Amino acid sequence: MAKFLIPLLMLIFMQGCSSAPPPHKGNKDIMTIQAQAEQAYRRAMLDQAESLYLEVLNSVPNYAPAWFRLGNIYTRTGRQEAAIAAYQRCLELEPNNQKAWYNMSLVRLKQSTQLLQEASGRGDQKSAVHQQIEALLSELTQLQSATRGS
Known part of the structure; x- marks a missing residue:
């Protein structure tokens, strides 16, 4: 304080x-x-x-x-x-202020993950873009899990 x-x-x-x-x-x-x-x-x-x-x-x-x-x-x-x-x-x-930069980046990661989750349920599930969405979503989900543990 x-x-x-x-x-x-x-x-x-x-x-x-x-x-x-x-x-x-x-x-x-x-x-x-x-x-x-x-x-x-x-x-x-x-x-x-x-x-x-x-x-x-x-x-x-x-x-x-x-x-x-x-x-x-x-x-x-x-x-x-x-x-x-x-x-x-x-x-x-x-x-x-590194804490503010870090915290803001975590919020942006969460927003990106939510956006990719929305995109994942739309469009052609067999397209190359859908596979890229799924891969990026997986990576972001793992990254967020790692930051929660630290």
Whole structure:
């Protein structure tokens, strides 16, 4: 949790130095909300964590760790497009965040697998393209199984 508070404090301080309007809540309130969001996230209370992270982002919109957590929440709740958008926002703010790159790639792998599963049931089942779809689907399925085990 401490690794999230230092960047949050820096963002709050920088926001106070800019000409932008002040945050909706006081700095202490934002830090409290961030801590509550983190606690809810760790307890897998994802609806509550999502609401709290969104509240933090309402006051500190460039807080990359909250975008990262939202990406994780959206991934875990099956909202893949929202997860991609949250990870992309995180990466705009922190381009070297390897966890965000990795997590976004896992979501894209899952999307690709779902697309290939849909394609597998369509068209000529004996065509060369169908065989390619099946082979790629098999490889992606194995890859996803390997990433779950690590």
